[in-house]
Amino acid sequence: MATIRDVARRAGVSPATVSYVLNNPGLVRPETRERVLQAIAELGYHPHAGARQLKRRRADTVGLILPTGERRLSDPFFLELIHALGDACAAHQLDLLIATCRDPAADLRLIDRLYKGRRVDGFILIDLQRQDPRIPHLQAAGIPFVAFGRIEEDGAFPWVDVDGAAGMREAVAYLVRKGHRHIAYLSPPLALTFAHHRFQGYCAGLAEAGLPFDETRVRITRPTMEAGYEAARALLAENVPFTALIAATDLMALGAMRALHEAGRAPGQEIAVIGFDDIPMAAQAHPPLTTLRQPMDQIGEALIRTWLAAVRGEPASPILIPPILIRRESA
Amino acid sequence: MATIRDVARRAGVSPATVSYVLNNPGLVRPETRERVLQAIAELGYHPHAGARQLKRRRADTVGLILPTGERRLSDPFFLELIHALGDACAAHQLDLLIATCRDPAADLRLIDRLYKGRRVDGFILIDLQRQDPRIPHLQAAGIPFVAFGRIEEDGAFPWVDVDGAAGMREAVAYLVRKGHRHIAYLSPPLALTFAHHRFQGYCAGLAEAGLPFDETRVRITRPTMEAGYEAARALLAENVPFTALIAATDLMALGAMRALHEAGRAPGQEIAVIGFDDIPMAAQAHPPLTTLRQPMDQIGEALIRTWLAAVRGEPASPILIPPILIRRESA
DNA sequence: TCCTGGAATTGAATCGATTCAATTTGATCG
DNA sequence: CGATCAAATTGAATCGATTCAATTCCAGGA
Secondary structure (H helix, E strand, O other): OOOHHHHHHHHOOOHHHHHHHHHOHHHOOHHHHHHHHHHHHHHOOOOOHHHHHHHHOOOOEEEEEEEOOOOOOOOOHHHHHHHHHHHHHHHOOOEEEEEEEOOHHHHHHHHHHHHHOOOOOEEEEOOOEOOOOHHHHHHHHOOOEEEEOOOOOOOOOOEEEEOHHHHHHHHHHHHHHOOOOOEEEEEOOOOEHHHHHHHHHHHHHHHHOOOOOOHHHEEEOOOOHHHHHHHHHHHHHOOOOOOEEEEOOHHHHHHHHHHHHHOOOOEOOOEEEEEEEOOHHHHHOOOOOEEEEOOHHHHHHHHHHHHHHHHHOOOOOOEEEOOEEEOOOOO | OOOHHHHHHHHOOOHHHHHHHHHOHHHOOHHHHHHHHHHHHHHOOOOOHHHHHHHHOOOOEEEEEEEOOOOOOOOOHHHHHHHHHHHHHHHOOOEEEEEEEOOHHHHHHHHHHHHHOOOOOEEEEOOOEOOOOHHHHHHHHOOOEEEEOOOOOOOOOOEEEEOHHHHHHHHHHHHHHOOOOOEEEEEOOOOEHHHHHHHHHHHHHHHHOOOOOOHHHEEEOOOOHHHHHHHHHHHHHOOOOOOEEEEOOHHHHHHHHHHHHHOOOOEOOOEEEEEEEOOHHHHHOOOOOEEEEOOHHHHHHHHHHHHHHHHHOOOOOOEEEOOEEEOOOOO
């Protein structure tokens, strides 16, 4: 494998010059630069990442920790997130390191190993809990990170989030405009921050429309299709009156739509349904699901930008991204 | 950040000894080792990955390339695969680097950059085409890799695959045992190797049961829920007779089930449906989907083992993993 | 022609580990 | 008690880049 010395020899310059061509092109005379670039191309030279990392004291690598035991994330949304993060990393010449962790307790050790070993320069946190032990740990250790999501009190740390509350307010307003007065709501446990915020938005939306909050119309359960199905069935079985239903995730909405179908209450016609996320399957549902899209590319880009700022020690203000209401046939 | 010299100083030994404690513990006297381990713990020392990589000439990192433009993989199956790969990597003290690539043509350049820069020691290839340009490129460049899947002619390269043909033969046999004679089949384009093999299995299954192959019962389309839905609808609309349906992916099966529902041909009762993959949603479908499970943990482990062999230059024989028929209510 | 000063280039030290070869330690035995 | 030899430890070179400080180059002016 060619090294910088090989390139230098071939171009008739010193290794230092080659390095400058790569990292500080302004310092090098154009003709020299040409010669060096040519040698690089001819030899198919790529700088050795380890050597670089050693000298520059950074890895240009983003760490992403994926819980994988009980807490495993199986919502297809996360696949989209990984795609978006990968693209954003590529756009900034960064690499993306994925580490999985079966055991929540091992999280912190994994973080330390990756960071102290300088395998990554910092982390992106996903699946935030309202009380998340990782945050104080990272802060105490001075490890750069960005959270995708918030925690209970908006701590003084960099985060990027989609404005679930605004999205849900918009969803409620949209349904109200269409004449709905009884809007059911399905949510994952509120210890998940995103669920909490979305639920707040639902409540705020009702209040803004002057509609009463009725807890019998709200169901808290797991964020899966199955749970959405069961919850909607329960609502129907209990004869809770509702003409519209909002689910905090598309997966739950998909489950609920199925329950409605089964009960002969055609979603989109008799009962309006709105989801959240806009996973690929949402557009393919029957009827196609009206939902609040999380603009993935924008999220990925915001996360990486903020991550870069955090790694450089620059102060980064939190970013709240508005979701986009995608109107399809379900509502 | 503590270095090996700090540890050495604190334990009253030389850096070399510390290194041996970490990499070759047998060489060090137990008492000395104890002292060194203590110093490591006290300082919270973790070896610098870049330095290690430089000296050892390997990165202990697996590269996974995720296509992300047109070819983007949105089947939730891939999220499971990433989880499984992450776990298998962790079990072998490897890191997993994910690189995304919008442009198929840029694939090869990305591969070169990551490998020649020694960012990764080798690759895991997914989403194999029957003619895959990456294979000859990697072989010619002498870059270690394992493919998850096969190509047209079983080339002499290491791969791991789930035995789609065997799975489909089993599915057909199972249906035949239940009395079905007219079995429809939905498949993605056969240029995808897995689709090709599964289709072969379907044909073989029919042959083994002495049933005629009828191409009007076979539909080739995109591997999405929507496409599965459309294909099943078309079968029904054209009055193609069938009492059972096999789809090459769960997503397609899910779509097909919806079409059956809509047509009032209750899946699982009137028409048997079998999928392939066992994505999390399969168990939550209505009725729960009978499917051929790809044993993810086993796949992840096999891929990493084979990858390690490839990286070490050992000959690794291909591994064909049998899928597991999961009997649920849809068939 | 010689000098000057800024631009271009280079030599050498350095990052933090690993590992070979050399040295030290210490147990065993005559 | 000293010699011997294996076991344990260490010093120093090395991996491949970056970057500071020093040197060389060269155009323009006296």
